[in-house]
Amino acid sequence: MDHLIVGVGVREGKGSLVWVAEDGSRVARMSDATTPRPPAEPGEPRIHVTLSTASVYPRRAGYAFEAAADLGYDGMEVMVWSDETTQDAAALNRLSADHGMPIRSIHAPTLLVSQRVWGRPPGPKLRRSVELAQEVGASTVVVHPPFRWQYKYAREFEELVRELDETEGVTIAVENMYPWRGRKREMQAYLPGWDPSEHGYDHVTLDLSHAAVAQQDALMLLDVFDGRLAHVHLADGSASIKDEHLVPGRGDQPCDKVLAELVRRGWSGDVVVEIATRRARTAAERKEDLAASLFFARTYLTPDPHPTYEPPPGHAHRHLDAW
Secondary structure (H helix, E strand, O other): OOEEOEEEEEEEOOOEEEEEEOOOOEEOOHHHHOOOOOOOOOOOOOEEEEEEHHHHOOOOHHHHHHHHHHHOOOOEEEEOOOOHHHHOHHHHHHHHHHHOOOEEEEEOOOOHHHOOOOOOOHHHHHHHHHHHHHHHOOOEEEEOOOEOOOHHHHHHHHHHHHHHOOOOOOEEEEEOOOOEEOOOOEEOOEOOOOOHHHOOOOOEEEEHHHHHHOOOOHHHHHHHHHHHEEEEEEOEOOOOOOOOOEOOOOOOOOHHHHHHHHHHOOOOEEEEEOOOOOOOOOHHHHHHHHHHHHHHHHHHOOOOOOOEEOOOOOOOOOOOOOO
């Protein structure tokens, strides 16, 4: 296969972002630069590449919708946290309409950084996330397993997930996590456990950055999760003790092979770009990473022969733990 590296974004005209490829060609949207997707036959599985609002942190949801529309993403995953817009169905619906970006999934506020969003009890927050999904037309709610100190919630978690999974039009997909590691010890921070393959959830989310922290091979996890795989968070990692959420292709996970295997299996669902851009110094740097991630996803989700793709080196980003 040919080798392709997408270069940096530059500003032209009224400030629109234009992407310069290695051969000097320029495109205004990353969707213009990717290998065209063949027309889907009726009933053929369709994989959408969406953007998590968490990928622009500390920028807010409005910026994420704008960036996703500008770069040619298929839709959005909304991470519910302290940004009040992410908690408000009316505000989200306005953003969706203004930018032509459907909201396809909701991430429940079950992270360390969102412990106080919608109150402290986690069970009601999961129920409210399902309600929000219904109000904005999202078909998937992503949730982390309970933290170890949430023992009451942990006892009822599997039953609650099973109950809410029966909500019409909404799938609850429990995300794979990882053990917390220090230099000399390991802590099991989740109950009933960090690995959804060991529990009876009907639907799971595969996060490739989390797989890296857990020192698991994401390609092997496709076999482990098999028919329960409902959702994918695309990011890379390097087996660090930190949850890195690197641009795919910048770590050790077989991100390209995972995407190609999803296509080969006829899998249907969303591949959500969920990367860390926390230390981007400019909007252009942040968009470069968002664009490189989209280009990577579209490249390896294309079933026909195509050039291989290696993302540009990028910028040093601080890790945002426990997404």
